[in-house]
Amino acid sequence: MYAFISTLLRPAAFVLCIIAYGSAQAETANVAVASNFRPAMERLEAKFEAETTHDLSVSYGATGQIFAQVRHGAPYDVVLAADAERPALLVTGSASPLPAQTYALGRLALWSPRLGSVDAASLSPSELRFLAIANESLAPYGLAAIDVLRSLGLLEPFETKLVRGSNVAQAFVFVQTGNAELGFVALSQILSLPKDRQGAYWLVPSEHYQPIRQDAVLLERGKDNPAAHAFFTFLFSEPARAIIKDAGYDLP
Amino acid sequence: MTAPDFTALFLTLRLAFVATVILLVIGTPLAWWLARTRTKVKPVVEALVALPLVLPPTVLGFYLLILLSPQTAIGSFWLSVTGSTLTFSFAGLVLASVLYSLPFMVQPLQSAFETIARKPMELAASLGASPWDAFVSVALPASARGFVTAIVLTFAHTLGEFGIVLMVGGNIPDRTRVISIAVYENVEQLNYAQAHSLSLILLALSFSVLLFVYIFNKRFPVHVG
Numbered sequence: 001m002y003a004f005i006s007t008l009l010r011p012a013a014f015v016l017c018i019i020a021y022g023s024a025q026a027e028t029a030n031v032a033v034a035s036n037f038r039p040a041m042e043r044l045e046a047k048f049e050a051e052t053t054h055d056l057s058v059s060y061g062a063t064g065q066i067f068a069q070v071r072h073g074a075p076y077d078v079v080l081a082a083d084a085e086r087p088a089l090l091v092t093g094s095a096s097p098l099p100a101q102t103y104a105l106g107r108l109a110l111w112s113p114r115l116g117s118v119d120a121a122s123l124s125p126s127e128l129r130f131l132a133i134a135n136e137s138l139a140p141y142g143l144a145a146i147d148v149l150r151s152l153g154l155l156e157p158f159e160t161k162l163v164r165g166s167n168v169a170q171a172f173v174f175v176q177t178g179n180a181e182l183g184f185v186a187l188s189q190i191l192s193l194p195k196d197r198q199g200a201y202w203l204v205p206s207e208h209y210q211p212i213r214q215d216a217v218l219l220e221r222g223k224d225n226p227a228a229h230a231f232f233t234f235l236f237s238e239p240a241r242a243i244i245k246d247a248g249y250d251l252p
Numbered sequence: 253m254t255a256p257d258f259t260a261l262f263l264t265l266r267l268a269f270v271a272t273v274i275l276l277v278i279g280t281p282l283a284w285w286l287a288r289t290r291t292k293v294k295p296v297v298e299a300l301v302a303l304p305l306v307l308p309p310t311v312l313g314f315y316l317l318i319l320l321s322p323q324t325a326i327g328s329f330w331l332s333v334t335g336s337t338l339t340f341s342f343a344g345l346v347l348a349s350v351l352y353s354l355p356f357m358v359q360p361l362q363s364a365f366e367t368i369a370r371k372p373m374e375l376a377a378s379l380g381a382s383p384w385d386a387f388v389s390v391a392l393p394a395s396a397r398g399f400v401t402a403i404v405l406t407f408a409h410t411l412g413e414f415g416i417v418l419m420v421g422g423n424i425p426d427r428t429r430v431i432s433i434a435v436y437e438n439v440e441q442l443n444y445a446q447a448h449s450l451s452l453i454l455l456a457l458s459f460s461v462l463l464f465v466y467i468f469n470k471r472f473p474v475h476v477g
Contacts, residue, residue: 064440130340135423138440163340163422174422178323179339
């Protein structure tokens with residue numbers, strides 16, 4: 001019996017040694033990223049990994065979920081949030097040794113994949129059955145959408161027509177599947193589609209809503225990790241900023 | 253608890269009630285047929301009925317979102333008949349719940365029906381009872397336990413539905429914002445106190461419902477055959 005177990009364990013121990021050796025050689029940073037930033041992040045990750053010896057392990061999720069996970073000890077080194085509020089909470093809660101920094105400004109668009117053109121006049125309560133937004137109490141893009149409706153004096157007529165996704169990705173799906181005719185989504189989501197499926201959108205002028213500041217923080221756990229530091233620096237470099245802008249964000 | 257939370261609680265109870273009644277009507281004949289049939293397609297039907305047990309609710313929700321959209325035949329038909337869409341509506345949630353809780357109604361009923369021997373049914377028939385008559389006076393009383401289990405499990409399971417509602421509901425107060433969504437929203441907003449009170453209600457409700465089934469099953473054992 002002992003011999004049997006030992007035959008089983010020997011290769012396992014060998015594999016463990018290899019894993020331990022491997023991880024000592026290449027530095028890896030765990031990065032948690034708000035899901036709206038995914039298309040940009042994928043390009044940033046590819047560029048970062050090509051230009052450095054470091055690796056990134058990226059998890060995507062809703063900012064609120066990431067925040068709760070970090071509070072409960074999730075092993076992230078860097079967080080790229082969809083808002084400025086939660087990173088600030090992480091900094092004051094001493095989960096982060098450094099102040100948060102804005103890496104992108106979200107841009108809101110009113111979108112339809114089916115209509116020929118979309119503009120402010122498309123927001124006609126009598127013609128629309130549903131208008132999709134992200135839930136304003138959970139998602140910054142939802143809050144911005146409510147700002148826009150209020151600033152156009154349309155909040156009340158649309159009150160019963162709003163369908164809320166738990167995040168902006170879900171609002172996007174509601175519109176894309178034709179369940180809602182129009183929706184307030186992130187410009188970056190539309191631009192991530194192939195050209196022929198982007199439909200029509202109205203890029204909402206920024207005076208209609210509070211800026212959607214997306215902040216990044218280097219967490220306490222990542223402060224001694226060279227890969228985390230390198231990525232944090234890279235995020236604010238010119239090549240990274242060009243990618244972020246190209247993906248549909250404004251720069252701070 | 254706030255007024256919106258009460259609305260969510262009431263809506264959830266209403267949804268679970270309506271879905272259970274509909275499932276009772278659909279599930280009983282289906283379970284009866286499954287218990288009696290000798291057809292070769294029986295395993296296929298059984299597998300289909302059990303599917304919601306293993307599928308992630310988000311998969312079901314995603315398919316429903318696509319299938320019930322006004323862009324499709326089903327969605328546009330419903331829209332032209334009722335004047336409202338299936339997604340983002342109470343009717344849509346009922347439909348989703350019926351699919352989602354189907355195995356919880358059919359499986360206990362089917363096993364209850366399977367334990368009823370053929371003999372008493374044949375005897376009732378030979379005494380001149382119509383099939384319906386035999387079903388009501390012989391099969392129904394003998395499977396009372398199965399009915400209680402099926403009804404209560406269906407109700408309780410529908411109370412806790414989350415994934416599908418999140419996908420096809422659209423979080424509209426008084427129409428699709430059920431209690432599990434309200435809890436999720438409160439947690440995400442860091443309103444832990446409110447999330448606690450809602451969760452506690454759901455916990456207590458689900459526990460008492462299940463406790464009822466187990467006590468009932470113990471106290472009223474049904475002798476079959």
